[in-house]
Every structure is written in structure tokens, then in C-alpha cells.
Amino acid sequence: MAEIRSVGIVGAGQMGNGIAHVFALAGYDVLLNDIAQESLDRALATIDRNIERQVARGKVSAEDKAAAMARIRTTLRLADLGPTDLIIEAATERETVKQAIFEDLLPHLKPHTILTSNTSSISITRLASRTDRPEKFMGFHFMNPVPVMQLVELIRGIATDQETWDSLHDVVRKLGKTAASAEDFPAFIVNRILMPMINEAVYTLYEGVGSVRSIDESLKLGANHPMGPLELADFIGLDTCLAIMNVLHDGLADTKYRPCPLLTKYVEAGWLGRKTQRGFYDYRGETPVPTR
Numbered sequence: 461m462a463e464i465r466s467v468g469i470v471g472a473g474q475m476g477n478g479i480a481h482v483f484a485l486a487g488y489d490v491l492l493n494d495i496a497q498e499s500l501d502r503a504l505a506t507i508d509r510n511i512e513r514q515v516a517r518g519k520v521s522a523e524d525k526a527a528a529m530a531r532i533r534t535t536l537r538l539a540d541l542g543p544t545d546l547i548i549e550a551a552t553e554r555e556t557v558k559q560a561i562f563e564d565l566l567p568h569l570k571p572h573t574i575l576t577s578n579t580s581s582i583s584i585t586r587l588a589s590r591t592d593r594p595e596k597f598m599g600f601h602f603m604n605p606v607p608v609m610q611l612v613e614l615i616r617g618i619a620t621d622q623e624t625w626d627s628l629h630d631v632v633r634k635l636g637k638t639a640a641s642a643e644d645f646p647a648f649i650v651n652r653i654l655m656p657m658i659n660e661a662v663y664t665l666y667e668g669v670g671s672v673r674s675i676d677e678s679l680k681l682g683a684n685h686p687m688g689p690l691e692l693a694d695f696i697g698l699d700t701c702l703a704i705m706n707v708l709h710d711g712l713a714d715t716k717y718r719p720c721p722l723l724t725k726y727v728e729a730g731w732l733g734r735k736t737q738r739g740f741y742d743y744r745g746e747t748p749v750p751t752r
């Protein structure tokens with residue numbers, strides 16, 4: 461089993477920065493890539509702020525923070541990720557985007573490099589089949605917010621070999637997290653269960669059964685969820701939620717996965733949740749205000 465020391469992360473959005481954060485704190489060299497310099501700068505500032513929060517709470521020492529920050533480098537050139545031992549693709553949840561990234565990366569990779577995608581729903585087998593190493597390709601699904609959530613889903617494509625699975629399982633252990641194994645069917649385990657619940661919450665709003673606030677309060681106080689489903693949808697990103705519902709609907713061909721038209725409308729408006737400051741709540745003021 462080749463030792464993994466360096467990690468190339470593609471996409472410096474909320475997942476990419478969280479993944480870079482936990483790998484750097486665990487001692488890995490991290491090279492973070494995005495198509496926009498602004499996204500790379502924002503990611504570094506977010507990681508700094510989030511590790512500082514851990515320092516303030518006595519969970520990380522100031523020395524460990526400095527060492528972790530020094531282990532993270534950024535680049536706009538995808539080819540620079542070639543020499544790393546492990547690639548984690550965490551770009552936008554669109555299959556064509558992910559396919560193009562792997563296609564551009566392939567000529568630059570070392571033979572032993574493991575390829576992974578943090579996709580929430582897309583077929584690992586299909587992504588892997590377009591690369592030169594389907595046996596070294598896996599789904600490596602972190603949960604949001606990455607520094608806090610314990611779980612990582614490990615998803616085998618049909619061709620994934622045991623050595624690759626073992627290597628990633630070992631990485632999850634070194635990160636201090638817990639792995640769950642999932643087979644490669646649309647949206648795997650967590651989102652197969654979570655996303656229809658979120659979609660149903662949007663239907664509940666769409667049909668006027670409750671307001672944004674009453675739906676969220678009901679699930680928080682009535683089912684002990686840490687966030688209401690609409691608040692959680694805004695946190696994940698409504699574009700990502702819709703993309704996952706479409707993968708479930710197309711992949712399982714069952715009308716029970718039909719995305720709610722109201723979810724589609726919010727995405728069409730560019731109201732994608734926290735990342736655009738507006739979704740089921742408006743985040744532009746001091747406190748979030750429900751939009752319905």
C-alpha cells in the first residue's frame with residue numbers, strides 16, 4: 461500500500477476548504493486548486509478563521525495551527541496537482557465539470573495516485589470509467605462542516621480494488637474520523653435518506669402546510685434536529701440539493717424523488733442559500749429573515 465503524504469484538492473468552495481483544513485491539521489501536504497483566485501483567497505481566509513476558532517477553544521495549539529497553515533499551498537493550474545499521492549475532487553456538483561477535471565488531470569498524474577470525488581450523488585463507476593485507473597478511483601464523501609462532522613462515506617465503484625479502499629480507510633482513521641462503506645447507487649447512503657427529507661420540507665412549504673419558520677422549528681423542537689431542513693438546505697446550497705434530487709430522480713426513475721418546483725425556482729433565481737446570502741432565508745442583515 462503506497463503511503464499517502466500529499467493531497468491535491470480541486471475546488472476551493474465550502475467543502476474544498478473544509479477538506480484542506482482537516483488534512484493540513486492531520487499533517488498532510490495540501491495543494492488546493494480552483495478556477496478563481498478569489499475563491500482560493502477566500503478559502504485560505506476561511507480555514508484560518510476556522511482553525512483559530514479551534515485554537516480559542518483549546519482544541520488546537522497555536523503551533524499546530526501555524527504548521528497546518530504552512531502545509532497548505534494554492535494554485536490555479538490543475539497540472540500542478542500531478543505529483544500528489546491523492547486527488548480529492550470537490551468542484552461543483554455537475555457531472556460534465558467533474559469529467560473535464562479528471563480528463564485534464566490524467567496526463568499529469570503519477571501511476572500510483574489515487575483519484576477520488578467528494579460528489580454527493582453522481583455515479584462513481586461512471587466517473588471512474590472515463591479515467592485510466594478505475595481500480596484506483598473511489599467516492600470519498602465528507603460531510604459539511606468538514607472540521608466538525610465525524611462521518612466520511614467511502615464509496616466503491618464497480619472496479620475499485622481492495623488496496624485503494626484500504627488506503628482511504630487508513631486516511632480516514634488518520635484524520636480522526638469514522639468511515640461508512642456505501643455501494644455505488646444514486647446519492648449513496650446519507651443523501652439517499654437526507655435529501656428526500658429536505659425536498660419534502662420544500663413541498664411542505666410549497667403546499668402552504670407551514671411557513672419557513674414553522675417547518676424549521678417543528679423539526680428542531682419536534683425531532684431534535686440541530687438545524688431545520690430549510691436552514692440545512694441553505695447551508696448545503698440549494699443548487700447542490702437540486703442536483704442531488706435530479707440524480708435520484710433520473711437514476712432511480714421513481715416519481716417519489718421528483719424535485720419540488722419551488723426548489724427549482726429558488727435555484728433559477730440564483731437564491732442558492734448562504735453562499736449567495738439568500739435562499740429560504742435572507743442572510744444580508746444581522747439575523748436571517750425567512751423569505752416565505
Ligand SMILES: CC(=O)CC(=O)SCCNC(=O)CCNC(=O)[C@H](O)C(C)(C)COP(=O)(O)OP(=O)(O)OC[C@H]1O[C@@H](n2cnc3c(N)ncnc32)[C@H](O)[C@@H]1OP(=O)(O)O
Pocket residue numbers: 510511513514517579580602603604605606607608609650651654686687692696700
Ligand atoms: C450534502 C451532502 O453531500 C452531505 C452533507 O454534508 S449533508 C449535511 C450534514 N451536516 C449537517 O447535517 C449539519 C447539521 N448541523 C449541525 O450539526 C450543527 O448545526 C453545526 C455543527 C453545523 C453547528 O452547531 P451549533 O451548535 O449550532 O454551532 P456552534 O456552537 O457554533 O458549533 C458547534 C461546534 O462546532 C465548531 N464549528 C462549527 N463550524 C465549524 C467549522 N467550520 N470549523 C471548525 N469548527 C467549527 C464550533 O467551534 C463548536 O465547537 P465546540 O463544540 O468546541 O464549542
Ligand SMILES: NC(=O)C1=CN([C@@H]2O[C@H](COP(=O)(O)OP(=O)(O)OC[C@H]3O[C@@H](n4cnc5c(N)ncnc54)[C@H](OP(=O)(O)O)[C@@H]3O)[C@@H](O)[C@H]2O)C=CC1
Pocket residue numbers: 470471472473474475476493494495496499550551552553554557561578579580581601602603604695696697700735
Ligand atoms: N455543500 C455540501 O454540504 C456538500 C457538498 N458536497 C459536494 O462537494 C462538492 C463541492 O460542493 P461545495 O463545496 O458545497 O460547492 P461550492 O459551490 O461551495 O464550491 C465549488 C467550488 O468549485 C469551483 N469549481 C467549479 N468548477 C471548477 C473547476 N473546473 N476546477 C476547479 N474548481 C472548480 C467553484 O468555483 P466557482 O465558484 O468560480 O464556480 C467553487 O469554488 C460537490 O460535488 C458537492 O455535491 C459533499 C458534501 C456536502
